[in-house]
Amino acid sequence: MHYMPIAKRSTGLVLFPAFxxxxxxxxxxxxxxxxxxxxxxxxxxxxxxxxxxFYNPELAEYHDIxxxxxxxxxxxxLLTESHLISAGGAIRAARSVMNKEVExxxxxxxxxxxxxxxTVFGDRGFCIVNIEAIMVEYIRKHYGVRKIAIVDTDCHHxxxxxxxxxxxxxxxxxxxxxxxxxxxxxxxxxxxxGGPSAPGYTINLPLPPSTSEEGFDMAMERVILxxxxxxxxxxxxxxxxxxxxxxxxxxxxxxxxxGYARLNRMxxxxxxxxxxxxxxxxxxxxxxxxxxxxxxxxxxxxxxEPDYDPANFVQPPEMNAHIEEVCRQARQVFDDxxxxxxxxxxKEVVRERKSIFYDTTGFGVxxxxxxxxxxECPGYMELTGYGLGTHVHxxxxxxxxxxxxxQKARDAFARAEKKSDTVTALQDxxxxxxxTK
Amino acid sequence: MALLIxxxxxGTHADGVLLExxxxxxxxxxxxxxxxxxxxxxxxxxxxxxxxxxxxxxxQLSTTLCTNAIINNQLDDVGMFIxxxxxxxxxxxxxxxxxxxxxxxIDHRGKIIRSPDNDMVLxxxxxxxxxxxxxxxxxxxxxxxxxxxxxxLADQLEQQFAHVSTGHRISGLPNFPRRxxxxxxxxxxxxxxxxxxxxxxxxxxxxxxxxxxxxxxxDGGTIPFSGASxxxxxxxxxxxxxxxxxxxxxxxNLEDAVLLDxxxxxxxxxxxxxxxxxxxxxxxxxxxxxxxxxxxxxRSVGLGGDSATSYADGKYxxxxxxxxxxxxxxGAVPTPTDAMVMLGSIEEGDTAxxxxxxxxxxxxxxxxxxATELLQSFADQIHTxxxxxxxxxxxxxxxxxxxxxxxxxxxxxxxxxxxxPAKAMQDMLAGCFGLPCTVPEHFEVANAIGxxxxxxxxxxxxxxxxxxxKLVIPEIxxxxxxxxxxxxxxxxxxxxxxxMTQAAEYGLEEIADIDFVERQEMNTVRGxxxxxxxxSLKAQIRPGLAQL
Numbered sequence: 001m002h003y004m005p006i007a008k009r010s011t012g013l014v015l016f017p018a019f020x021x022x023x024x025x026x027x028x029x030x031x032x033x034x035x036x037x038x039x040x041x042x043x044x045x046x047x048x049x050x051x052x053x054f055y056n057p058e059l060a061e062y063h064d065i066x067x068x069x070x071x072x073x074x075x076x077x078l079l080t081e082s083h084l085i086s087a088g089g090a091i092r093a094a095r096s097v098m099n100k101e102v103e104x105x106x107x108x109x110x111x112x113x114x115x116x117x118x119t120v121f122g123d124r125g126f127c128i129v130n131i132e133a134i135m136v137e138y139i140r141k142h143y144g145v146r147k148i149a150i151v152d153t154d155c156h157h158x159x160x161x162x163x164x165x166x167x168x169x170x171x172x173x174x175x176x177x178x179x180x181x182x183x184x185x186x187x188x189x190x191x192x193x194g195g196p197s198a199p200g201y202t203i204n205l206p207l208p209p210s211t212s213e214e215g216f217d218m219a220m221e222r223v224i225l226x227x228x229x230x231x232x233x234x235x236x237x238x239x240x241x242x243x244x245x246x247x248x249x250x251x252x253x254x255x256x257x258x259g260y261a262r263l264n265r266m267x268x269x270x271x272x273x274x275x276x277x278x279x280x281x282x283x284x285x286x287x288x289x290x291x292x293x294x295x296x297x298x299x300x301x302x303x304x305e306p307d308y309d310p311a312n313f314v315q316p317p318e319m320n321a322h323i324e325e326v327c328r329q330a331r332q333v334f335d336d337x338x339x340x341x342x343x344x345x346x347k348e349v350v351r352e353r354k355s356i357f358y359d360t361t362g363f364g365v366x367x368x369x370x371x372x373x374x375x376e377c378p379g380y381m382e383l384t385g386y387g388l389g390t391h392v393h394x395x396x397x398x399x400x401x402x403x404x405x406x407q408k409a410r411d412a413f414a415r416a417e418k419k420s421d422t423v424t425a426l427q428d429x430x431x432x433x434x435x436t437k
Numbered sequence: 438m439a440l441l442i443x444x445x446x447x448g449t450h451a452d453g454v455l456l457e458x459x460x461x462x463x464x465x466x467x468x469x470x471x472x473x474x475x476x477x478x479x480x481x482x483x484x485x486x487x488x489x490x491x492x493x494x495x496x497q498l499s500t501t502l503c504t505n506a507i508i509n510n511q512l513d514d515v516g517m518f519i520x521x522x523x524x525x526x527x528x529x530x531x532x533x534x535x536x537x538x539x540x541x542x543i544d545h546r547g548k549i550i551r552s553p554d555n556d557m558v559l560x561x562x563x564x565x566x567x568x569x570x571x572x573x574x575x576x577x578x579x580x581x582x583x584x585x586x587x588x589x590l591a592d593q594l595e596q597q598f599a600h601v602s603t604g605h606r607i608s609g610l611p612n613f614p615r616r617x618x619x620x621x622x623x624x625x626x627x628x629x630x631x632x633x634x635x636x637x638x639x640x641x642x643x644x645x646x647x648x649x650x651x652x653x654x655x656d657g658g659t660i661p662f663s664g665a666s667x668x669x670x671x672x673x674x675x676x677x678x679x680x681x682x683x684x685x686x687x688x689x690n691l692e693d694a695v696l697l698d699x700x701x702x703x704x705x706x707x708x709x710x711x712x713x714x715x716x717x718x719x720x721x722x723x724x725x726x727x728x729x730x731x732x733x734x735x736r737s738v739g740l741g742g743d744s745a746t747s748y749a750d751g752k753y754x755x756x757x758x759x760x761x762x763x764x765x766x767x768g769a770v771p772t773p774t775d776a777m778v779m780l781g782s783i784e785e786g787d788t789a790x791x792x793x794x795x796x797x798x799x800x801x802x803x804x805x806x807x808a809t810e811l812l813q814s815f816a817d818q819i820h821t822x823x824x825x826x827x828x829x830x831x832x833x834x835x836x837x838x839x840x841x842x843x844x845x846x847x848x849x850x851x852x853x854x855x856x857x858p859a860k861a862m863q864d865m866l867a868g869c870f871g872l873p874c875t876v877p878e879h880f881e882v883a884n885a886i887g888x889x890x891x892x893x894x895x896x897x898x899x900x901x902x903x904x905x906x907k908l909v910i911p912e913i914x915x916x917x918x919x920x921x922x923x924x925x926x927x928x929x930x931x932x933x934x935x936x937m938t939q940a941a942e943y944g945l946e947e948i949a950d951i952d953f954v955e956r957q958e959m960n961t962v963r964g965x966x967x968x969x970x971x972x973s974l975k976a977q978i979r980p981g982l983a984q985l
Contacts, residue, residue: 003726005529005612019959020837026965035959035971038836039545043579044524045614047719047834048727054834082838118671285545286523299526306542306550349985 007296012096012105014089015041016057021082022109028250028278029111036109042287049173052296053102057089057109060134064091066186066434067134067141068164068167068179068205070119070383071392072423074084074436078120083128084380086111092133092255097140097270098143099367104295106240107131108181109287111261114152114239114275117163118396119367123360125156125185132239133164133257135429136171136296139235139398141432142294146170149233151175151224153260154241154275155215155251157188161239162202163354165377166340167195167371169341172203172231177204177252178191178244184359190329195352196344196371200337203227205330208322212313213259214243215323219236220266225429227334228267242277242287245306246312254313257283261290261300298412355419356387361389372409377402380409408429441492443476445679446500451883453481455493458985459686464882464963471505475636475671490645499653499675499888501632505628507673507724511570516598518590519611519617520553520577530614532621537561539586546902547582562597570754572624576604578613580898581911581938600627606730607668609898609911609975611795612719619720619728623670630669634662635749649944651893653678655721655732657714657980658894661943665884670730676884677735678942678980679799681707684853686982687877693835695823697866699856701743701774702759706823707735708830710847714980720831731896733980734830738822742774742858746811748798753814754830758945761929765791772816774848774858775807782861790966811865816869818864823870851952855880892984893945896977897935899928904961904969908937925958934975947984951976 018035046052064087065075072078074336084336089109096105113132115125122128132150150165152158154174166170180188194202205219207419242248246253257396264272272291277284282305290303344350349370356365365387373379378398393416395409406428413426418437425436440462444453446469460694465484469477479660487493499714502749506512519526532538539553565573573594577586584605592600602624604616641650651659653675660671667728680698685691691712698705707837708715715734721732741756747754755773762768765778765786774930776785795804798811831846852866852874860875867874877883901908901919908919913935933951940948960967 001531001725003529003531003618005525015834016841017836018838019957020839025960026962026967028962028965030960030962032959032961034973036545037610040524043545043611044725045612048612048614056832056834056844081842083840087843264862281544281546289524293525302521302524302526304523306544312735 002050004045004048005052005298007049009104009295010053010102010299011292011296012052012053012055012102013046013292014055014093014105014107016085016089018082018085022078022124023111023123023378024319029360029380033110033278033280034108034284034389036281036282037288040092044289047290053096053393055092055096057085057092059084060087060091060177062140063434064134065129066427067137067429067432069129070392070425071114071120071391072121072387072428077198078122078128079150080301083111085109087129087131087134088111090131090183091138093271093273094139098139104270106292106295108213110274110275112275113239114158114161114241115156115264117337117356119365119383119392119394121365122358122363123354123393124160124358126276126360127160130164130257132161132237135271135273136237137429145234146400147231148235148236148237149174149231149352150239152239152268152275153244153263154239154242155243155248155287156241156276157186157204157255157397157437159185159215162188166186166202167197167381168398168400169198169201169378172201172227172233174203174205174224174227176205176207176216176224179249181210182209183251183340186203188372190326190333192285192339193333194348195346196373197341198212198336199340199344203334205326208252208319211319211323212252212254212263212315213256214315215254216259216263218320218327220263223330225266226331234268235271238264239275240291241275242284242309242404243279245277245283245423247282255285256309256313257290257303257305258300260287260304260375261294264291264294274298304414306365310432325390344373349373372405374402374405377405380405389421391419393422393424394425394427396427397430401430440487440492441483441889442493442496442884443887444481444496445884445888446474446478446498447676447884450503451477452483453883454882454885454889455485455487458887461879461882461886462524464885468833468917471853474500474502475633475640479640479644480635482646483733486644487645487879491647493646493648494647495648496641496650497653497659497785497888497891498650499679499884500672503630503669503673503674504804506626506629507622511629513628514568514570515621515624516561516570516573518561518573518623519557520586521613522578524578524900530617530662532574532617533564535568541586543579543583543586544579545579546896547579548587553586553590556591563593565711566597571599572627573598573601574620574624576600576613576617576620580605580616581609581898582909584909584911584914584916585929600624603628605911606914608672608720608728608731610719612729615719615727618726618729619670620816622723622726622728623668623968626669631666634666637662653888653891654894655730656716656894657733657891659891659892670728673730674732675722677705677707678733678891679887680705680855681733681735681887681889682891682908682980683883683885684855684877685714686886686890687732687879687883688853688875691847691851691853693847694851694853695870697819697852697854699854699858700741702739702741703737704740704819705737706820706826708826708847708849715830724973733883737823737828738819740818740822741816742777743772745770746772746798749871753811755815757859764794773797773811775813777858778807779804791865794878807818812862812865813869816865820869843931851875853877853882863937882914890982892949892981893943894978894980895936895948896975897932897939898971898975899932901928901972902969903929903972904963913939921969923972925956925974928972928974929953932974936976936978949978949981952979
């Protein structure tokens with residue numbers, strides 16, 4: 001006889017609220033952020049539910065960070081132990097799934113990561129390093145997985161993750177978020193569709209403020225699920241931000257715990273990683289629980305906010321029409337990917353410039369990425385950037401580049417001049433080496 | 438010096454000792470009649486009571502009363518009132534046929550979302566009365582943050598039912614399903630325990646024993662009879678406590694150590710860190726039901742001297758079942774005990790039959806070789822179970838960076854082994870663990886000595902929310918206002934007073950040092966301003982031996 005419920009899908013949980021770490025005492029990404037979530041999950045007795053397993057995070061290695069980021073001046077300099085633990089929490093969740101300890105896993109960790117771009121000069125949008133991206137490249141390195149889909153359901157555009165996988169046709173990145181004209185970071189429009197080697201593999205679904213369950217259902221049914229079906233990823237990852245909730249203090253959406261649970265059930269991701277969510281009392285305890293139960297294929301019908309009333313979540317017809325149009329356009333981007341790639345194929349080098357603002361302490365970085373294209377592979381990338389008085393000059397060799405491109409990048413790095421005010425680095429994912437001079 | 442009597446009631450036997458300090462003045466063993474437990478205990482007491490009964494300072498008792506009632510399904514029907522609020526669907530909770538699921542809720546911060554519908558309460562309670570229910574359990578989610586719904590219902594129901602148990606009084610820890618099962622169990626045991634207590638009190642008077650009688654708990658501590666009748670669930674699973682505390686009494690200056698109690702059917706494992714037995718994070722699991730009943734972290738594995746053994750594919754499979762006696766004692770299947778008899782490390786038993794047992798396992802090889810291999814495998818399997826347990830302790834969730842970075846894996850420095858096969862396995866275990874292995878003297882009455890020497894344990898938890906100006910100490914039902922500048926030092930002081938008051942109520946003259954554990958202090962931020970602090974703290978008297 002069973003006195004506790006049984007999870008139909010075995011699910012791992014890395015619950016690490018880091019009660020002794022914060023950006024600053026009154027910052028929204030604060031010590032207390034996951035207190036009520038932890039209280040709810042523990043009070044529910046999840047530790048005793050059969051087939052739900054709790055894991056402590058491990059510490060990521062600096063090497064795991066350097067595989068993804070160019071940190072200026074260095075990862076050792078920028079990261080605290082808390083960041084290594086947060087990234088290590090995502091890695092632990094991934095390992096539990098890849099080693100078949102469990103079928104699904106959720107890293108409920110902080111600080112979050114999806115605003116951290118490939119180059120890192122400091123804290124951006126509460127993030128320093130991109131914990132999903134670190135996890136993805138860890139999985140690729142250690143488990144030989146190639147095709148991965150990341151679905152970012154945080155209310156803010158996952159601009160960091162987009163930046164990191166911009167030119168990777170083996171990563172399908174889909175971000176569904178509040179329209180960038182109304183919310184930080186102000187990006188994530190449909191036309192942002194991926195780099196020259198991977199057009200159509202970045203999909204943005206900017207939804208209007210006040211989007212509710214219907215709108216998210218529509219995005220799932222019309223775009224996200226069909227695209228996943230076509231892309232056929234080996235692993236699906238959900239950047240499970242929870243700030244689309246109707247009580248979130250820094251966003252304007254109208255989503256619910258029931259909605260999050262249903263979204264997760266439809267998406268059925270292998271690994272979830274918590275991102276934002278700052279309604280720490282009214283939303284997080286319920287949305288996190290809803291997501292966990294959905295992952296574990298358990299009954300979610302009783303996970304409702306205390307003031308939940310379905311009448312509050314009906315969308316007006318014009319909003320539905322708008323979201324339908326966004327979905328149509330996004331779908332078009334994916335369907336056009338082959339045509340777009342052919343258009344780019346003739347070019348040898350494509351340069352893209354970007355100004356990146358680091359909002360936490362307030363400074364700008366100017367950056368240029370040069371994609372050296374190849375007909376056989378995604379090519380390699382050269383980057384130059386400047387911020388806070390320091391230059392960065394980096395070469396990044398993707399895991400899926402051909403031997404010729406790898407060699408070209410290594411040669412270019414070898415030729416690059418060493419300068420005292422510049423971090424010159426080679427990020428060689430093929431050989432799993434990070435080298436600076 | 439004052440005398441102590443310790444009694445340990447087991448499944449088949451009960452042991453008793455009369456102690457003067459560390460010296461054993463008398464020891465005795467009898468067969469137990471589980472149906473008439475108090476009679477068995479009196480029989481034993483009669484043998485132990487000194488000429489002048491007034492010399493006995495205290496009687497301490499580890500009893501199977503509640504455990505047996507659970508196993509044999511002799512529990513009272515309980516009328517349960519459960520308020521689950523938002524979260525897991527509560528339909529999985531199994532507390533018998535009389536459950537009223539209430540509406541309304543209290544949230545994670547102890548805020549009242551909505552009160553339960555009183556008409557539902559009235560209807561259910563009249564139904565419960567109609568079927569003759571006497572015991573009631575009331576549990577709400579987050580009652581350790583705010584007991585108002587539990588308390589209001591209890592006040593209302595106490596006039597109509599003989600007994601009402603509320604969740605917050607049993608434990609201040611979180612975990613709603615465990616709170617439900619603990620409360621249900623407590624209510625279901627109440628009548629049986631009171632009967633036992635009445636019989637015991639009459640018997641003690643008859644023997645002219647006027648000293649206090651304490652009951653052993655699962656957490657390696659004791660509780661006075663008077664306290665136990667409010668919380669009979671505390672007396673379950675006290676056997677492993679007696680065994681662990683007995684080992685502590687027989688050995689001195691233990692640091693990190695592994696305690697093994699090797700029996701016929703199982704081996705019980707306990708771990709000591711710096712000489713103190715480890716506790717379960719929440720509580721003991723009883724017949725599959727997880728509870729908040731504080732307990733030592735012990736693990737019982739199906740590896741005993743009399744476990745049925747077979748051999749296939751180069752491996753010895755030992756247990757988990759016992760299929761009768763070992764062959765050396767007239768049984769039909771080979772067991773590790775047969776190997777011990779065959780090798781002469783147990784003197785009793787039929788050596789010829791034991792040899793046959795080894796030949797039956799491995800017809801192709803020398804039976805002595807088989808016996809040695811089997812015991813080696815027995816020791817290896819115990820070692821694996823111990824390693825797993827140490828791993829699990831190490832893997833317990835932590836929630837702060839500091840705690841994660843300072844985690845330390847238990848590094849046992851020695852092995853203490855008791856139980857029938859202990860001496861026979863001593864060298865084998867020492868070799869296998871690579872640690873010194875001791876079998877303490879008088880280990881055959883270790884449990885009774887453990888019962889006698891165990892000191893009381895108490896605990897209380899505090900949660901203060903200075904933004905809401907609120908303080909709760911669930912175990913004593915306290916909900917108080919608190920000033921804005923309430924600090925961790927204030928929390929310690931409040932809990933110290935609670936523990937001292939509790940000790941005085943239990944008639945305990947001296948208590949050991951209070952440990953303050955699980956400190957958590959955190960600013961609450963609202964609208965970019967610090968609005969207050971949430972402080973939580975637990976105070977406990979950890980399991981230990983009474984000073985002589």
